[in-house]
Amino acid sequence: MKAVRKSTRRASSFAMLAGVLAAGLVLGVAELAGSFFSTRSAPLIALGSTFIDFTPSWLKDFAIDTFGTNDKLALFIGMAVTIVILAAILGYLAWRRWILGVAGVLFMGAVMVAAVVSRAGASALDAVPSVIGTLAGLAALRWMIVKLHAAVPAAAQADDDGVYSADEPSPERAKTGASRRAFFAAAGVTAVVAGATAAGGAVISAARSTVNAARRQLSFPDPVDTAKPVPEGVDVALEGVDPWLTPNPDFYRIDTALQVPTIDVDTWELRIHGMVEEEIRMNFQDLLDSELIERHITLTCVSNPIGGDLVGNAKWLGYPIRKLLERARPTEGADMVLSTSTDGFSASTPLPVLQDERDAIFAIAMNDEPLPLEHGYPVRMVVPGLYGYVSATKWVVDLEVTRFADATAYWTDRGWSEKGPIKTQSRVEVPKPFAKVAAGTYRAGGTAWAQNRGIDKVEVQIDDGPWEEATLAIEYTVDTWRQWTHEVQLEPGSHRIRSRAYDPDGVQVEERTDTVPNGASGWHSVQFSAE
Structure with missing residues (x-):
């Protein structure tokens, strides 16, 4: 047996x-x-x-x-x-x-x-x-x-x-x-x-698959409106603070695509339809032949926690979305644009945001090179001031002008808010959590952002001491993040540092909330020690 x-x-x-x-x-x-x-x-x-x-x-x-x-x-x-x-x-x-x-x-x-x-x-x-x-x-x-x-x-x-x-x-x-x-x-x-x-x-x-090879061979015409020169003072040059311009390999990627779509530019087409007087179809060559603009814009993921790194700043080349909507002529009652990716992802963007003077674009290049495959090649949406889940559709192929009452998008079907405006945030990057630093004079630093509004001021607090105004780097535009530094005096022992940012409407929200349903809020704090 x-x-x-x-x-x-x-x-x-x-x-x-x-x-x-x-x-x-x-x-x-x-x-x-x-x-x-x-x-x-x-x-x-x-x-x-x-x-x-x-x-x-x-x-x-x-x-x-x-x-x-x-x-x-x-x-x-x-x-x-x-x-x-x-x-x-x-x-x-x-x-x-x-x-x-x-x-x-x-x-x-x-x-x-x-x-x-x-x-x-x-x-x-x-x-x-x-x-x-x-x-x-x-x-x-x-x-x-x-x-x-x-x-x-x-x-x-x-x-x-x-x-x-x-x-x-x-x-x-x-x-x-x-x-x-x-x-x-x-x-x-x-x-x-x-x-x-x-x-x-x-x-x-x-x-x-020859898509990536074709991508590397792409060349773009000069934009009719170039990005203004980046002054030296936008970067505080403090080790540990992320660079002002995020390199493409370091730019965060959060999306629903398990396999990065590979799209042939010769077959790509964008359709704009729905509540419009004129349906529009545009291929990639049409886009290249359009009046392209170049802008630096900071993007933020709604899933970014307090002090998180799901945020990045890049230079984008593309065509203003508002100009294409002007040609389509949305009809009365429309208030939303449902953008859809080739893999089925969808985002619901308020129509007025895409029609105002902010630089919302169909981007075809990122930091002076064709869009990386994982960042939406050949075309993606970039919209300042909104979280990506309602605006930054990658591999975009379809725009339906509609109403919030009539259509929903991928993440709004899953409990997230409809419109997703970016909240004012600041984070401490130096010192790192639980770091050990030298006592005495210490230079702290970090980054703050409030796209489409701008950062007016950042304050820093050590332990339970008074809030002190930090030194801000030069503001490039209201659509890009802004770095800060501040010198503090540290006694030996354990410490906590906090930061808070101000936009034109006042100080960022202190109460800590989760990322669901419309992004995290709260003041970022870091525990560290001096010796």
Whole structure:
């Protein structure tokens, strides 16, 4: 009996291994087949995107707060662990009752298909790779399970009641069947094929994609209205304070795209429709032939916590959105523009904001180079004074002029506010939390922002002492952030430093609130020590 129990445990482990390998084959074959279809057919991306869509807001906020810009990596790791666990369970069920394994694999295949066809712009044809992958995985699982039954002693295959399934090999066949080597051969072949197909899909997709190469070769005409020169005094040059101009690789990225869209500029088109007198369609060349402007604008994510780093400042080249709206001529009663990305994300921007004199643009370049793929190439929206979730649509392809009463957007459907004006904020960057600094005269520093209003003053407080006015760097425009520094006298021991900013309407809100539903508020404080 001990030998039987040992053999049963070993067989169970082998069966779970078979399930994991079969799942790998499902995804590998689907990815390979998907390389001959549209990018929307990729099952992993579709599953991840569907998971994001159905994830409650509190869990998304937790992921962003915990992992920041690594939230997508955390999601993929979680998906991988989940798939492995479920696949192992299916492998075990298939060994005990083949019909249960079949039902489980088909159910998972149906979930993949549903995730794929529910993506924006997907068609029924995009489900074909998932179907092919599911059938390949089912065949491989059957092959390995048959070999496993043949390699395991008969007594180890019986149910708790000692009964054998009609569709499973008999004890007699088990005694005379192939050895364990046959199972491992089947498992090895499945693993190799799974890896080869996944790699093949990646290679084919990479070979077919010329988007990034085309992006690097783009050249832009000179803007009709260039950004004014940046004076030397905008940067306080204090180590530890982020540079005034954020380099593209360091610019924060928060969006819902698990796979960065790759769009051919030759096929890109922007449509403006809805409550307008004239529907407009514009291609990329039309945009290049327009009167482009250049502006420095600071962007902020609504998920940025007090003192957070989900904010950045860049120089953008683009076409004013208000000019395109002037051509479309919105009709009476319209109060919102619903912008949509090629991946289905949508944002609801107040129409008056896009029509006033602020420099809201369709951006095509960032810091003197074509938009990076992950930042919206070939075209994205940049709107000063609004959080990105209601304004900064990347990979934008559609603008519908409508009303807040008639349409909702991705994040407003999930409990966030409709209009999202940026709140006045300041943060302490020097010293860092829990830093140890030298006692005596110490130079603290940080950044403040209030896009479309501007920063008039920043004050700093050490422990419970008086608020003292900090020295502000030169203001470039009201649409960019502003750095500050302040010299303080520190006694040895533990200290707290706080900052607060003033815009033309007064001091920033002291009460601390969460990022939901319209951005965090509160004075930033940092604990540190002097010695």
